[in-house]
Amino acid sequence: MIEDRLRERSLREAPRVPSFEIGSRAVEDPSDERILIEVRDLHVYYGSFLAVKEVEVPIRQNEITALIGPSGCGKSTVLRCFNRMNDLIESARVEGEVLYHGVDLYGPDVDPIEVRRRIGMVFQKPNPFPKSIYDNVAFGPRIAGFKGDMDALVEDSLRRAALWDEVENKLEESAYALSGGQQQRLCIARAIATSPDVVLMDEPCSALDPIATLKIEELMRDLKEDYTIIIVTHNMQQAARVSDRTAFFSVDVSEEGRTGFLVEFGPTSEIFTRPQQKQTEDYITGRFG
Amino acid sequence: MSDVRAQFHNEMAALEQELLGVADQAEQMVGMAVEAVCLPDMDLAAQVVQLDSRIDETYLDVHNRWLRLMALQQPMAGDLRMMSVLLHLNTTLERMGDQCVNIAKMAQITYGLPRSETIIAHLREMGDLVRPMIRTGVEALVRRDLDEARLLPAMDEPVDRLNRNLYKEVVLCGPDPALLEWATRMMLVSRALERIGDQVVDIAEQTAFLLTGEMMEFNEESFPGGSPIGV
Numbered sequence: 001m002i003e004d005r006l007r008e009r010s011l012r013e014a015p016r017v018p019s020f021e022i023g024s025r026a027v028e029d030p031s032d033e034r035i036l037i038e039v040r041d042l043h044v045y046y047g048s049f050l051a052v053k054e055v056e057v058p059i060r061q062n063e064i065t066a067l068i069g070p071s072g073c074g075k076s077t078v079l080r081c082f083n084r085m086n087d088l089i090e091s092a093r094v095e096g097e098v099l100y101h102g103v104d105l106y107g108p109d110v111d112p113i114e115v116r117r118r119i120g121m122v123f124q125k126p127n128p129f130p131k132s133i134y135d136n137v138a139f140g141p142r143i144a145g146f147k148g149d150m151d152a153l154v155e156d157s158l159r160r161a162a163l164w165d166e167v168e169n170k171l172e173e174s175a176y177a178l179s180g181g182q183q184q185r186l187c188i189a190r191a192i193a194t195s196p197d198v199v200l201m202d203e204p205c206s207a208l209d210p211i212a213t214l215k216i217e218e219l220m221r222d223l224k225e226d227y228t229i230i231i232v233t234h235n236m237q238q239a240a241r242v243s244d245r246t247a248f249f250s251v252d253v254s255e256e257g258r259t260g261f262l263v264e265f266g267p268t269s270e271i272f273t274r275p276q277q278k279q280t281e282d283y284i285t286g287r288f289g
Numbered sequence: 290m291s292d293v294r295a296q297f298h299n300e301m302a303a304l305e306q307e308l309l310g311v312a313d314q315a316e317q318m319v320g321m322a323v324e325a326v327c328l329p330d331m332d333l334a335a336q337v338v339q340l341d342s343r344i345d346e347t348y349l350d351v352h353n354r355w356l357r358l359m360a361l362q363q364p365m366a367g368d369l370r371m372m373s374v375l376l377h378l379n380t381t382l383e384r385m386g387d388q389c390v391n392i393a394k395m396a397q398i399t400y401g402l403p404r405s406e407t408i409i410a411h412l413r414e415m416g417d418l419v420r421p422m423i424r425t426g427v428e429a430l431v432r433r434d435l436d437e438a439r440l441l442p443a444m445d446e447p448v449d450r451l452n453r454n455l456y457k458e459v460v461l462c463g464p465d466p467a468l469l470e471w472a473t474r475m476m477l478v479s480r481a482l483e484r485i486g487d488q489v490v491d492i493a494e495q496t497a498f499l500l501t502g503e504m505m506e507f508n509e510e511s512f513p514g515g516s517p518i519g520v
Contacts, residue, residue, distance in 0.1 A: 237363055272365045274502025284365045286294030 036061040036197065036228050037082060042096035044077050044086065052077050052260040055096070057247050059198075064220055064229040066239035066268065069249030070283065074260020075232045078249070079200050081105075082230060083119035084112040100198075117144060119198040120191035125207045126183030128175035128190075133158075133167050136175045136186055140194040153193060160226070161189035162219045181212025185219065192227065199223065201231040205238065217242045236284055239268065246271040248280045297362040301371060304351055304358070308378050309427060311347055314340060315385045316423040319485060322392035323416035326478055327409045329396050337393035344386035351379045370502065374430075374495045381488045381495075385423075388481040388488075395474045395481075402471035408458050411451060412475060415482045418448050419489070426489040430496045438500075441493035442507045445486040452483035 037059035044052040052074035059065050059082075067075040077086065084105060086092040098105045105115050117140070128136050137154045146153065154171070158164040163185040167178070175186055184204060191199055201220075205213040220229055220242050233239050239246055247265040251258045264277045275281045282288060292298055318340050325333035355376055358364070364372050422444045429437035455476055462472040490507050497505045 236365065240365070273369055275366050281366050285368045286297070287292050 034061040035059065036100065038097070038099040039078075039081075040097040040099065042078065042081060042094070042098065044074070044081060045091075045093040045095070046089070047091040049257050050259045051257075052249075055262045057262065057265055059228060059230060060245065061228050062224055062226075063244040064224050064231060064242055066243035066246045067230065067232045067249065068234075068236060068239050068246060069260070069263075070251060070288070071234075072258045072260065073249035073251045075247075075249045076202055077260065079202055079230060079232045082198065082200055083116045083121055085116075085121065087112050117194045118196050119200060120194065120196040121200040121202065122184070122187050122191050122204050124203040126180055126187050128178070128183050128186050131175060132172045133175050133178070133186060134171040137189050137193045140190060144194055157189040157193040158186075160192055160223065161185045162215065162222070163189055179212070181208050181215060184208060184212070184216060188216075188219065188223075192223070196227065198228045198230065201229065203232055203234060206234065213238070236272075240272045243268045248275070248277075248283065250279050250283070294362070294368075297358065297364070297368075300354070300358055300362075301364070301368065301375070304354055304375050305371070307347060307351055308375060308382060309431065311344055311382045311386075312378075312423060312427045314344060315382055315389070316420050316427075318386065318389040319416060319420050319423065319482070322389040322396070323412060323478075323482070325393050325396040326399070326475070327413055329400055331397060331400060334393040334396040337389050341386040341390045344383060348379055348383040351375070355379065367499075370499050374499045377495050378430075378492060381491055385485050385488050388485050391481045392478050395478050399471045399474045403465060403468045404471055405458065405462055405468065405475075408455070408462075408472055408475050411455055411458060412478055412482070415448055415451050415479060418444070418451075419482050419485050422448070422486055422489040426492040426496075429493060430499075433496070433500055435497055435500045438493040438496040439507070441490045445490050448483055448486040452479045455479045 035058040037057075039055055039057045039059075042052065042055040043050060055074075055078055057065070057078070067079060069075050080086045081094055081098055082100075082105075086094060094106055100115075100119070103110065129139060131139070134154055137157050138150050141150065141153055155164060155168075158167060163182060166182060167173075167186075170177075175183060178186060184207075188199070188204075205216050208216065217238065220231070223229060224244075231239070231243065245266065246268045248263045248271060249260050250263045251260050264271065264275060264280045266276070270276075271280060272284060275284065318337050321333050321340075322337045324330060325337060355372065359372060422441060425437060425444060426441055428434070429441070459469075459472040459476055462468040494505055494507050497503070497507070
């Protein structure tokens with residue numbers, strides 16, 4: 001069973017470059033591009049309040065997918081569904097399916113810890129642990145019982161995160177000594193140290209200066225060779241610069257509250273030059289109402 | 290509806306207004322240039338040259354403002370397409386002004402030479418066809434009217450036909466070298482008017498791009514549907 005594999009695959013067995021062996025039911029789209037994650041009729045509730053409704057988004061392998069939209073449109077809520085981070089919110093309830101390699105991540109036997117190992121996350125503010133640079137990267141693999149060459153894994157992860165050259169001589173120093181941009185790249189190294197398929201990024205540059213932001217964007221383009229990336233960003237130019245596809249969300253306001261929904265999904269070049277929906281056009285040209 | 294990019298949208302609208310003014314001027318210049326040749330009138334010819342230098346100044350000013358808006362505002366979607374249209378429009382109108390100068394210079398060069406009234410009538414007819422084309426092309430853009438933009442290829446067709454057929458009149462001028470020189474120069478006037486007609490069709494194609502997001506080549510084969518040639 002795929003579910004068993006999700007629970008049981010050890011870190012050593014997990015391929016760094018995603019294998020398709022475990023994804024025999026992965027969906028093919030007409031353009032023959034592999035869809036790694038398929039969201040079907042997703043609804044997210046907080047208690048009785050419907051926060052997000054009717055989301056259908058296909059996430060393609062080795063692409064960067066951007067989720068954009070105004071505040072409260074549910075884009076971060078949707079992002080957190082991709083690795084069951086909403087489980088940590090007591091009142092949150094998810095309906096619909098999030099199929100990863102054809103397996104519903106919300107299936108009864110799926111281990112959310114294994115889901116988060118395969119689908120890592122980088123947050124808005126860099127949040128390194130109060131440990132050394134080395135230990136930050138080694139933390140996840142140690143917990144997962146990694147028995148291999150930890151030094152090599154740490155170096156490889158830091159290289160992939162474009163940070164190695166800046167920290168190779170101070171691996172034992174506190175992660176807090178790094179700049180904000182370096183800390184965020186360290187968090188990316190920490191996320192990829194457990195060999196995920198997918199890296200979720202929730203506004204990863206919003207706390208960074210423009211140069212650090214451009215470095216992260218460049219890094220994202222490199223990372224997509226080996227990983228699938230989903231990014232939530234308020235910065236539309238960033239979405240336009242880095243992503244292959246963009247999902248635009250908006251929000252319905254009613255007496256019950258604000259419910260986010262997907263307005264349009266498509267190739268980023270199309271969304272930013274000739275969106276099909278007026279709501280998208282109005283949002284990205286700054287005309288709201 | 291609130292507009293959080295009001296300053297940008299106002300500046301973009303101001304660029305459009307500036308260029309619509311240039312288009313009006315170009316329409317006027319076509320009429321003046323054709324009359325400068327047909328009357329002939331050297332004052333009119335000089336005025337055309339003078340007006341073109343103003344179009345050139347506006348061209349540079351619009352280009353600089355356009356660049357600044359692109360760099361500072363980074364427009365997207367319909368705004369991005371409008372900015373693309375404005376850049377094309379700026380270049381196209383500047384070239385239309387240059388064609389009017391070409392016609393005015395022919396008036397100056399041929400002043401005093403014998404003339405053919407048939408050819409003069411032929412050129413006046415072309416001018417009378419081209420000026421409404423400019424008006425229609427500009428109105429289609431102002432009204433964001435795709436149907437009106439699609440009228441332009443049909444309006445351009447008689448201009449092309451008159452240009453192709455002018456040589457038949459020119460060869461009849463053959464026995465008289467001075468008349469032949471004048472008539473040969475008039476072929477260049479005809480060619481300039483034909484080019485202006487094509488440039489108006491280009492403006493209509495830009496309007497279609499603005500409205501549909503697809504670049505259409507409004508050529509005879511594809512008329513009236515146009516064929517997408519990609520963005």
